[in-house]
Amino acid sequence: MTKETVLVIGSCGQLGTELVESLREIYGDAQVVASDIKKSDNPVFEGGPFEDLDILDADRLGEILQKYKPTQVYHLAALLSATAEKNPEFGWKLNMEGLFHVLNAARDTGIIKRVYWPSSIAAFGPNTERFNTPQYGAMDPTTIYGISKLAGELYAQYYFNRWGIDTRSLRYPGLIGYKSAPGGGTTDYAVSIYHDALTTEHHTCFLKPGTTLPMLYMPDALKATLDIMHAPAEQIKIRSSYNLAGMSFAPEEIAASITKEIPSFTISYEPDYRQAIADSWPAVIDDTRATEDWGWKPQFDLDAMTKDMLKNLKPQYSAEKAK
Numbered sequence: 001m002t003k004e005t006v007l008v009i010g011s012c013g014q015l016g017t018e019l020v021e022s023l024r025e026i027y028g029d030a031q032v033v034a035s036d037i038k039k040s041d042n043p044v045f046e047g048g049p050f051e052d053l054d055i056l057d058a059d060r061l062g063e064i065l066q067k068y069k070p071t072q073v074y075h076l077a078a079l080l081s082a083t084a085e086k087n088p089e090f091g092w093k094l095n096m097e098g099l100f101h102v103l104n105a106a107r108d109t110g111i112i113k114r115v116y117w118p119s120s121i122a123a124f125g126p127n128t129e130r131f132n133t134p135q136y137g138a139m140d141p142t143t144i145y146g147i148s149k150l151a152g153e154l155y156a157q158y159y160f161n162r163w164g165i166d167t168r169s170l171r172y173p174g175l176i177g178y179k180s181a182p183g184g185g186t187t188d189y190a191v192s193i194y195h196d197a198l199t200t201e202h203h204t205c206f207l208k209p210g211t212t213l214p215m216l217y218m219p220d221a222l223k224a225t226l227d228i229m230h231a232p233a234e235q236i237k238i239r240s241s242y243n244l245a246g247m248s249f250a251p252e253e254i255a256a257s258i259t260k261e262i263p264s265f266t267i268s269y270e271p272d273y274r275q276a277i278a279d280s281w282p283a284v285i286d287d288t289r290a291t292e293d294w295g296w297k298p299q300f301d302l303d304a305m306t307k308d309m310l311k312n313l314k315p316q317y318s319a320e321k322a323k
């Protein structure tokens with residue numbers, strides 16, 4: 001086990017909750033400092049240090065850096081696509097200023113040796129090639145979230161080129177997991193559909209049939225995140241953000257996959273404002289560069305994910321029914 005200390009910012013969200021758990025298995029509980037603007041009651045956070053941190057407060061970040069001297073920072077705090085559309089000014093402020101504070105701290109303190117910051121498929125736009133979306137192509141995001149992700153990618157690359165900050169990033173597709181709730185993204189339906197399957201056996205989808213989007217099962221997302229952070233620096237040839245893919249499906253395809261396990265499950269459609277966001281995103285991502293540069297390979301396809309999601313969520317609902 002290494003003695004490195006890791007700081008996770010925005011640790012109580014969908015990704016952070018699981019990432020903290022994985023990082024503590026690797027580095028040890030005491031070496032992984034979780035932080036967030038709000039505390040979570042998830043037992044994961046009882047196992048090691050937790051600090052209150054609003055990433056818009058650069059002085060508070062500085063205090064935490066001096067206290068723990070983390071050599072790696074995972075900066076996950078953000079306003080996600082659907083939520084940011086409701087408050088675009090604040091979405092831009094949080095997503096950009098938060099990143100500046102982390103990058104500036106890495107440059108100015110010398111404590112942080114490596115920074116992970118996720119981008120998103122939202123950085124693409126309507127003129128992006130929708131199928132086999134290339135690493136380098138048209139990027140004209142239409143949401144404030146996507147605009148902040150594209151700008152953030154270029155900033156991360158700038159800090160690498162100009163000040164040698166070891167920045168690493170992935171363009172996540174929609175993330176699907178059972179351990180924590182999604183935080184207001186356009187792909188959230190693909191999580192709630194599994195909860196509905198085990199409760200009402202019916203899901204009303206906020207996207208219409210045929211809306212194919214790229215998705216990634218959480219164990220694969222964690223693997224990709226840890227793989228890129230643990231790869232030797234010379235293998236990281238893209239310092240903006242890597243395309244990353246797992247699977248692509250439309251709502252009726254995930255419904256069909258669930259029906260194989262729960263034959264009585266049904267789906268209906270009531271598209272809302274999130275349809276326009278989804279329509280501006282790619283359908284299938286080409287992640288060849290991630291495979292070539294640092295060996296990326298996902299393990300889960302749609303049916304394997306469905307089986308695993310239902311298996312892991314079922315005990316939660318059986319326990320609730322028994323109460």
Ligand SMILES: NC(=O)c1ccc[n+]([C@@H]2O[C@H](COP(=O)([O-])OP(=O)(O)OC[C@H]3O[C@@H](n4cnc5c(N)ncnc54)[C@H](O)[C@@H]3O)[C@@H](O)[C@H]2O)c1
Nearest residue numbers: 010012013014015037054055076077078120172174175183
């Ligand atoms: N979940 C997805 O499908 C997805 C897809 C693509 C990219 N991403 C990116 O991955 C990262 C993590 O996403 P997530 O799904 O875990 O998001 P989430 O919304 O579930 O979690 C974000 C966390 O940040 C915290 N936070 C908010 N404002 C903060 C502040 N001012 N200071 C400190 N913490 C603050 C929130 O309390 C929350 O715990 C984000 O950068 C997101 O853009 C997520």
